[in-house]
Amino acid sequence: MSQHRVLSHEEVESLGHEFDALRLEVIQDLGESDARYIRRIRTTVRLTELLGRSLLMLGFFPPTVLLGTLALGLSKILENMELGHNVMHGQFDWMNDPEFNGKTFEWNHSCPADFWRKTHNFEHHTYTNIMGKDKDLGYGLLRLFPAQRWKPFFLGQTLYAFLLATFFDIGVAIQDLKLGRVFAGRANKEELDALLPVFWKKLRIAYTRDYVIFPLLAGPHAPAVLVGNFLANLIRNYWTFAIIVCGHFTQTEVFPPSVLANETRGQWYLRQIHGSSNLTGSKLFHVMSGNLSHQIEHHLFPDIPSNRYAGLAVKVRALCEKYGLTYHTGHFGRQLATVFYRIARYAFPNGRVPEARSVPV
Amino acid sequence: MAPTSINRWLEGPLLSPFVNEATFDFYARRIHPQWRLKRVVCRVTEVRPVSASMRAITLAPNSNWQGFQPGQHVQVFVEIGGIRHTRTYSLCNAPHEARSLTIAIKRQPGGLVSTHLHDHLAVGDLLEIGQAWGETRRLASPDQPRLFIAGGSGITPVMSHLQDLAATRPSTDVVLMQYAPSEDEIAFQRELALLERTMPGFRRFVLITRDHGDRPGVGRFCADHLGRAVPDASKRSALVCGPHALVEAVRSIWQERAYASPISCESFSPPEPVDSEAKPVQLSFDRSGMRVTGRSGRSLLEQAEASGLRPASGCRMGICFTCSCQKRSGTVRNRLTGLVSSEPDELIRLCVSDPLSDVAIDL
Numbered sequence: 125m126s127q128h129r130v131l132s133h134e135e136v137e138s139l140g141h142e143f144d145a146l147r148l149e150v151i152q153d154l155g156e157s158d159a160r161y162i163r164r165i166r167t168t169v170r171l172t173e174l175l176g177r178s179l180l181m182l183g184f185f186p187p188t189v190l191l192g193t194l195a196l197g198l199s200k201i202l203e204n205m206e207l208g209h210n211v212m213h214g215q216f217d218w219m220n221d222p223e224f225n226g227k228t229f230e231w232n233h234s235c236p237a238d239f240w241r242k243t244h245n246f247e248h249h250t251y252t253n254i255m256g257k258d259k260d261l262g263y264g265l266l267r268l269f270p271a272q273r274w275k276p277f278f279l280g281q282t283l284y285a286f287l288l289a290t291f292f293d294i295g296v297a298i299q300d301l302k303l304g305r306v307f308a309g310r311a312n313k314e315e316l317d318a319l320l321p322v323f324w325k326k327l328r329i330a331y332t333r334d335y336v337i338f339p340l341l342a343g344p345h346a347p348a349v350l351v352g353n354f355l356a357n358l359i360r361n362y363w364t365f366a367i368i369v370c371g372h373f374t375q376t377e378v379f380p381p382s383v384l385a386n387e388t389r390g391q392w393y394l395r396q397i398h399g400s401s402n403l404t405g406s407k408l409f410h411v412m413s414g415n416l417s418h419q420i421e422h423h424l425f426p427d428i429p430s431n432r433y434a435g436l437a438v439k440v441r442a443l444c445e446k447y448g449l450t451y452h453t454g455h456f457g458r459q460l461a462t463v464f465y466r467i468a469r470y471a472f473p474n475g476r477v478p479e480a481r482s483v484p485v
Numbered sequence: 486m487a488p489t490s491i492n493r494w495l496e497g498p499l500l501s502p503f504v505n506e507a508t509f510d511f512y513a514r515r516i517h518p519q520w521r522l523k524r525v526v527c528r529v530t531e532v533r534p535v536s537a538s539m540r541a542i543t544l545a546p547n548s549n550w551q552g553f554q555p556g557q558h559v560q561v562f563v564e565i566g567g568i569r570h571t572r573t574y575s576l577c578n579a580p581h582e583a584r585s586l587t588i589a590i591k592r593q594p595g596g597l598v599s600t601h602l603h604d605h606l607a608v609g610d611l612l613e614i615g616q617a618w619g620e621t622r623r624l625a626s627p628d629q630p631r632l633f634i635a636g637g638s639g640i641t642p643v644m645s646h647l648q649d650l651a652a653t654r655p656s657t658d659v660v661l662m663q664y665a666p667s668e669d670e671i672a673f674q675r676e677l678a679l680l681e682r683t684m685p686g687f688r689r690f691v692l693i694t695r696d697h698g699d700r701p702g703v704g705r706f707c708a709d710h711l712g713r714a715v716p717d718a719s720k721r722s723a724l725v726c727g728p729h730a731l732v733e734a735v736r737s738i739w740q741e742r743a744y745a746s747p748i749s750c751e752s753f754s755p756p757e758p759v760d761s762e763a764k765p766v767q768l769s770f771d772r773s774g775m776r777v778t779g780r781s782g783r784s785l786l787e788q789a790e791a792s793g794l795r796p797a798s799g800c801r802m803g804i805c806f807t808c809s810c811q812k813r814s815g816t817v818r819n820r821l822t823g824l825v826s827s828e829p830d831e832l833i834r835l836c837v838s839d840p841l842s843d844v845a846i847d848l
Contacts, residue, residue, distance in 0.1 A: 144774040151773075152793045159567030170511050218795040220569035220807060223507045225797075230505065329502050337503065389774045427772070 128398065129448035139447055140390025146439055147425050150432050154218055161431040162216050162224055165206050165411075172199035177338060180352035183345035193352045197359035198412075203232055204364055205414025210430045212241055217427075232333070235297035236326040239319070243299045249426050253378045253399035260368075261378065263288060263295065264304040267470045268373045268463075271380075274473045281471045292361035293330070297323060363412075367403075370459040371419035373466055374401040375452050396423035397444065401452030402437070403459060410434060420451065489548040492522060518611060519547040529610045530585070535676075537669035539591045539638065540603060541577065544612060545584060553580050553617030555645040556724070559588065560615035560800060563598050571799040571807075572598045575641040575726075576617065577673075579648035589672065591638045618804075629722045630658035632715055634706065634735055636727025637665065640672050643726055647677075651684050658686040660715050664706060664727065666695045690714045706734050719744045767843040770794060771813060779840060785817065786835035789848060796835060796848055803837035810835060815844030 131139065176196025179188045210216070214226030222228065230237045243259060251257035255272060262268050265284040267275075288295045301319055305311050334353040339346035377398045383391070403409070403417035410417045410433075418433035421440055428436070444451040454462075495504045506522045513520040519528060527544035535541045553559075558575045578587040593599045606612065631650070633643045640663060650657050665671045671691055681687055692710060695702040703710065711718055719742065725735040763780040768788060770777075779788040786808055789796050799807030803821045809832050816827040817838040825841065826833060835846075 140774065147773065148775070148793055151795050154567070154795060156567035159564075166507075166511070170508065217797040219567060220571070220797055220799060221564075223510075232505065232508075325502070333503055 128450055131394070131447060131449075135447060136390040136394055137388065138390075139443065140388065140393050142443055143393050143424055143440075144389075146436065146443075147428060150425070150428050150436065151218075154429065158216070158429045158431060159219050159221075162207070162211070162219075162429070165202060166223075169199050169203045169207055172196070172202070176352070176356065177349075180338075180349045181342040181345055182348070183342075184348045189348055189352055192348075193355045193359070196352060196356035197363075200232075200356055200360040201363050201412060202414075204360060205367070205416065206411055206430065207231070208233065208237075209244075209414050209416075212237060213245060214427050215429045232330065233296075234293040234327050234330040235299075236322050238322070239297060239300040243296075245426070249423065251384070252396055252423060253372055253376065254381055254384065255378055257381055257384075259299055260372065263299065266467060268466045269378045270470065270474045271378055272470070274470075278471050282467055285467050289362055289365040290358065292365045293357065294327065297327060366456075366460055367413045367416050369463045370403055370456065371400060371416055374454065374459045374462045375450075376401050393424060394449075396420065397449055397451070399423070401454065401459065403456045404453060405456060407434075409456070417456075420453075492548070495522065521547060521549060523549055525549045525614050525616065527586075527612050527614060529606060529608050529612060532606060532608060535589055536591075536665075536672040536674075537667075539589050539670075539672045541587055541589045541673075542602070542606065542612075543578075543585060543587045544614070546586060546614070550584075550586075551616050553586065554621035555580060555649040556621060556642045557617040557619040557645075558642070559586070559617055560805065561588065561598075561602075562613040562615070563601060565597060565601055570598050571801070571805060573800055573802065573804070575645065577641040577644035577648075579645065579652050581649070581652055589638065589641045589644075624722055627654065628657065630660075630717070630720060632660045632662075632718055632721040632723040634662045634723065634725040634727070634731070635664065636706070636725075636731040637670070638672070639725075639727030639731070641726075643724065644673055644676065646724065647680055647684075647687075651680055655684050656686055657684070659684065659688070660721070661687070661689045662692060662706075662710065662714055663689065664692045664694055664731065666702075667693060667697055706731055708738055711738065766815075766840045768792075768840060769843075769845040770848040771845055772848055781840055783839065784820070784836055785833075785838045785840060785844070785846065788840075789835065789846075794848060798836060801836045803834050806834060808835040809833065811847040812838075813845040813847055815840060815846075816842040817844060 172195045176192045176194070176199055179192030179195065182188045182192075208229065208231035211224050211229045212226050212231075216224040217226050227241075248258055248260045253261060255261060255269075262272070265288060266281050267278040301316060301323060302311070306316065334357065335350060338353060339349045342349040379395060379399070383395065387395070397420060400419040400423045402420050403413065405413075405417055415430035415433045416422060418430075418437050421428075421433040421436045422430070424440065425433075425436065441451045494500065495509065504522070509522045510524065513522065519526045525546050527546045527550075529542060530545050531541075531543035533541055553576050556575070558573050560571050560573050563570050563572070574588040574590060576586055577589050578585065590599050590602050592603045631646075633646065635643045643661065647659070647661070650659060661677070663671065663677075671693075677689055681689060692703045692706075693700075694704055715721065723735075723739070723744075725732050763782045765778050765780055768777050768779040768785070769775065770789060770792070773794055775792060775794070777788075777792045779785075779792075786796060786798055786801065796810070797807050799805035801808075803819070812826065812829070812831050812833045814829050816825060817833055817840050818825050819834075820837040820839060826838075827842075833846075835848075
């Protein structure tokens, strides 16, 4: 658990103003180079997909299967994380280009973009790390913090985590269906009836594309395409799961819903810093993580183009130092190990582990 | 296979769920620069000056273009500095020229898009436009005598009507009152002179509004001009197009005289704000955490931009809904409809909403 200095009310508000000023500074500077960046990402997504799918059509020749799978996996990761996730946050809405419009963007994924805009943009980003409100906090399957109440159900969570990671694309899509409520017999039937057809349709399209259309197009080489597509999806799922769990389940903190009452903008900023953690790595690593390696900056400024996070990180970190706040960051391997430890450890009751402090924000 | 039939095939019920427009366009444009699934991309085939400050641009659209009616307009999309800007221009050729369309662009002093188009657009360039829009009018009888009153760049939709009449009913009785600030600002001189020769029933009055040397200008449109040029105005189907003030002046005379003929008004500057007196109001842009002192009588879009924000925007005249956003609280008036919105959490279009009180919006 990290140690933060407790800020006075005035300090929290002045911190808020400093972040607002940072945000405005970047927004006023947006222009051609940012537009060029997202278009270059888009082009890379398309060309790696073309390359991957073409190579897989050549059949079971090990080098082409390997390269094809990697290229397709790369394309899916980039499309999911750096293109889809960021565009759907509205980060590029200022371009006025319908192709990069956050409200209408649709991705090649099992999760309908509208589900995502609700569970992720709204629920997760508004209620970050608030127990019971932020469904990303363990996805209703995992107990990651001692402050979360233990149930015998969590004993199996190492297995659940493995399954969730393996089928992460479907997991993300299912999130909006609130199946936990369905199993508890508290489902809102009307809501579910409206969502299910959308869910099935999107899932059918994604799976038909990868497991029917492209294999058929490959004719006699269909098996290679099937295997390659399956592995590419698996690579994408494991990678996105690993990056995403490192964003909030490391040294970070969770909060009771009571902090939401009269939460000021400064306090909201503070909660994002307490609740998020960054990953260190190369430029390529940052792009491959959809710049979620700059999770803190992303949570402070979810609608600022992701290519700006690296630059912002320097300033955010300096502000954290100025106010005596811990800027959670670490190497990917180390952070991932922390998460795995949490999954294994909190499958069991707390024992002598002290209850997590609720942070006075 | 022609691109059109491939498009139709892809948009069919079987394949459309699997076709992502952005992905399709990415590859299609590499095969043919104008090929898109739905968007209309035109090639510039001609650029020519039609007055000192106006240029006519002729475009060859791709097969997604659905055609137009006289008096309709198109949105033109231009990317400058990574930001796509939208402007609306009237079509000024005859619709029967199926695969060709002409717009005329007046260079606005300090105008970002018009200046860019004047300085950079050349034959062979590509330009994206929207589909034609705007009400088209049905006449009681197609042979009814016509009257067009055009002010400045308001001549552009009138050109489309005239070209259409010349092609379909060249003997129609037509009067045009064309207002311009000076001789060299009279647009489409050559085309109009040609129409005078080919249409026996066409009479044209050019009115120069401002003084030039020892030649006094006639001033703005008034009843006297109308009486001298068109004594039989009451019998004509009239169309006025131009700045807001001209449209209002014509409208009030028609109302005063209770002329039965319908009058279509198409004015391209958004209506002026109703409150001429500006009072200070507090604007909060919630998502940006910004609170500024703004004023009534200026659109929220302009005021947000003046505060350094970058809201998505399109036409800037209330057509495209690109800038629509949630108003959390406060009262605003829609410039187009005059309707006042004071309920919380209503969707408003920033470009045509003037604040009347302190306003909080989700921006």
